[in-house]
Amino acid sequence: MEATAVTPGATSTPATPPRVEEVRSQFPILAREQNGHRLAYLDNGATSQKPLAVIDALDRYWRQQNANVHRGVYRLSEEATDLYEHARRVLAARLGADRREVVFVRNATEALNLVAYSWGRQNVGAGDRILLTEMEHHSNIVPWYQLAVEKGAEIDWAPIDDDGRLDLEAFARLVERGPKIVGVAHVSNVLGTINPIRRIVRMAHDAGAVVVVDGAQAGPKLPLDMAAIGADFYALTSHKMYGPTGIGALYGRRELLDAMPPFIGGGSMIRSVRRDEITWADLPAKFEGGTPPIGEAIGYAAAVEWLDAIGLDAAHAHEAEITSYALERLADIPDLRVFGPPAGEDRAGILSFELQGVHSHDVAEILDRHAVCVRAGHHCAQVLMDRLGVAATTRASFAVYNTREEVDRLVDALNDVRRVFRLD
Amino acid sequence: MDDLYREQILEHYKRPHNFGRLEDSDLEYEDTNPFCGDEQHVFIKLDGEGRVEEVAFEGKGCAISTAATSMLTDELAGMSREELVRLPKEFVLDLLGIHISATRMKCALLGLKIVKSASLGSAADWEDEGQPGDRSEATRTGI
Numbered sequence: 001m002e003a004t005a006v007t008p009g010a011t012s013t014p015a016t017p018p019r020v021e022e023v024r025s026q027f028p029i030l031a032r033e034q035n036g037h038r039l040a041y042l043d044n045g046a047t048s049q050k051p052l053a054v055i056d057a058l059d060r061y062w063r064q065q066n067a068n069v070h071r072g073v074y075r076l077s078e079e080a081t082d083l084y085e086h087a088r089r090v091l092a093a094r095l096g097a098d099r100r101e102v103v104f105v106r107n108a109t110e111a112l113n114l115v116a117y118s119w120g121r122q123n124v125g126a127g128d129r130i131l132l133t134e135m136e137h138h139s140n141i142v143p144w145y146q147l148a149v150e151k152g153a154e155i156d157w158a159p160i161d162d163d164g165r166l167d168l169e170a171f172a173r174l175v176e177r178g179p180k181i182v183g184v185a186h187v188s189n190v191l192g193t194i195n196p197i198r199r200i201v202r203m204a205h206d207a208g209a210v211v212v213v214d215g216a217q218a219g220p221k222l223p224l225d226m227a228a229i230g231a232d233f234y235a236l237t238s239h240k241m242y243g244p245t246g247i248g249a250l251y252g253r254r255e256l257l258d259a260m261p262p263f264i265g266g267g268s269m270i271r272s273v274r275r276d277e278i279t280w281a282d283l284p285a286k287f288e289g290g291t292p293p294i295g296e297a298i299g300y301a302a303a304v305e306w307l308d309a310i311g312l313d314a315a316h317a318h319e320a321e322i323t324s325y326a327l328e329r330l331a332d333i334p335d336l337r338v339f340g341p342p343a344g345e346d347r348a349g350i351l352s353f354e355l356q357g358v359h360s361h362d363v364a365e366i367l368d369r370h371a372v373c374v375r376a377g378h379h380c381a382q383v384l385m386d387r388l389g390v391a392a393t394t395r396a397s398f399a400v401y402n403t404r405e406e407v408d409r410l411v412d413a414l415n416d417v418r419r420v421f422r423l424d
Numbered sequence: 425m426d427d428l429y430r431e432q433i434l435e436h437y438k439r440p441h442n443f444g445r446l447e448d449s450d451l452e453y454e455d456t457n458p459f460c461g462d463e464q465h466v467f468i469k470l471d472g473e474g475r476v477e478e479v480a481f482e483g484k485g486c487a488i489s490t491a492a493t494s495m496l497t498d499e500l501a502g503m504s505r506e507e508l509v510r511l512p513k514e515f516v517l518d519l520l521g522i523h524i525s526a527t528r529m530k531c532a533l534l535g536l537k538i539v540k541s542a543s544l545g546s547a548a549d550w551e552d553e554g555q556p557g558d559r560s561e562a563t564r565t566g567i
Binding site for chain 2: 359365
């Protein structure tokens with residue numbers, strides 16, 4: 001089987017972006033009905049729905065192409081290996097990276113744990129500092145906390161301002177303390193803030209820190225040009241990027257990955273195993289112990305190619321339009337407070353809000369009766385919840401297939417919550 | 425008429441009974457709903473015979489968890505620690521009198537779990553009924 005040639009850094013933008021109806025027609029689940037309503041899926045920050053291109057790639061793999069990779073000399077295994085490694089090249093092209101800098105993992109959480117465990121254990125010691133932001137997801141907090149406890153390191157927290165933006169002056173002061181590593185989300189999963197990532201990376205690098213970026217929310221939304229961003233590590237997950245669950249990617253600068261010890265020990269990640277000596281495989285296999293999620297990796301690449309065909313610019317413009325419309329409509333609902341920056345270039349389509357006097361679970365429960373799917377709770381960001389002074393928020397998050405009509409339904413359903421709870 | 429958010433539930437949510445702290449409590453316990461991070465703290469004062477004299481609770485929560493604990497605390501006077509520990513989940517579900525979905529079961533039973541833990545003096549061994557993935561009708565229907 002011939003692998004299609006992929007050019008690093010190349011993303012195609014079609015001449016005319018597809019209409020939202022055309023995009024929607026590629027997602028079978030969006031035709032689902034609940035309580036007589038069509039599904040309004042507004043929980044894309046948790047996971048996106050999957051287009052036919054991805055469903056078909058998975059189906060084709062499981063029906064016709066399944067074999068283990070890097071093992072068999074028979075044709076089927078060679079074909080599976082080729083598809084798996086082609087998937088890596090597709091990811092590498094999207095990231096503008098070398099294929100050896102792309103490690104397949106289960107999800108962004110595993111990517112961040114890999115960095116904390118492997119790089120962190122080797123490079124962070126007693127009294128060293130780790131700089132995180134108040135808006136981090138637990139997956140970019142917990143592994144560092146575990147490392148800090150194990151090594152006797154200290155964690156500093158870069159604060160946010162009242163608009164939900166990172167306070168860059170405070171960040172600059174904290175970075176002067178000389179942290180070994182800076183962990184920062186590219187896009188906040190609660191506030192929708194798009195962090196000025198290049199500037200943050202430059203500030204951290206100037207202070208001699210290594211930077212790990214949590215790109216879980218940025219993955220489906222922003223260009224992921226690693227050279228432009230400049231991060232040392234960048235964590236991605238497929239299922240928020242229209243791909244399957246169970247697969248994600250860690251980008252790591254090659255010299256860092258080369259110097260790091262493996263994460264998971266087992267098959268595939270070794271060059272040789274003798275009774276008294278083990279040597280590691282070359283990159284990226286060194287970090288991929290055990291049989292990988294092969295079909296999922298292939299599905300992930302199909303999702304990346306699908307989004308490239310839609311055009312990242314078109315997807316971004318659509319989301320920005322829906323977001324500013326939603327912010328405008330939500331502002332008219334009494335007793336409702338939206339967190340995060342106002343509409344603008346640093347605002348992604350992730351809207352967390354609080355309806356005064358109603359718990360987010362009750363909001364989400366009533367929205368569900370209108371077949372409006374949102375997330376309720378602390379969003380795995382309890383440090384941020386404390387900063388915002390709330391226990392939980394309700395969150396609507398948009399994707400390429402969402403419409404203004406769905407925003408209207410969200411608003412109508414929120415007014416129904418007000419009615420049920422007699423807020424008028 | 426809304427089934428889940430019926431008048432009685434909303435009343436208990438907006439004006440929970442026995443809400444506050446007891447400074448001279450004999451038993452107390454605090455726990456969180458891992459699903460959402462909601463917290464409740466229950467205080468129990470016992471009389472000379474070791475029976476519940478006064479109960480109070482505080483915390484942040486949704487309508488279901490707040491109403492459930494509010495209703496529960498109304499019913500505990502006169503019970504011994506052993507009786508508190510043996511209280512079945514149906515006791516709370518009957519008080520609520522509404523269908524509780526699998527995802528909201530933790531909300532409905534948080535207060536009961538804390539009351540039992542307070543009586544035991546340690547975390548009650550707990551397997552929520554109606555857990556996701558449980559297909560048995562008895563646990564799914566809750567009541």
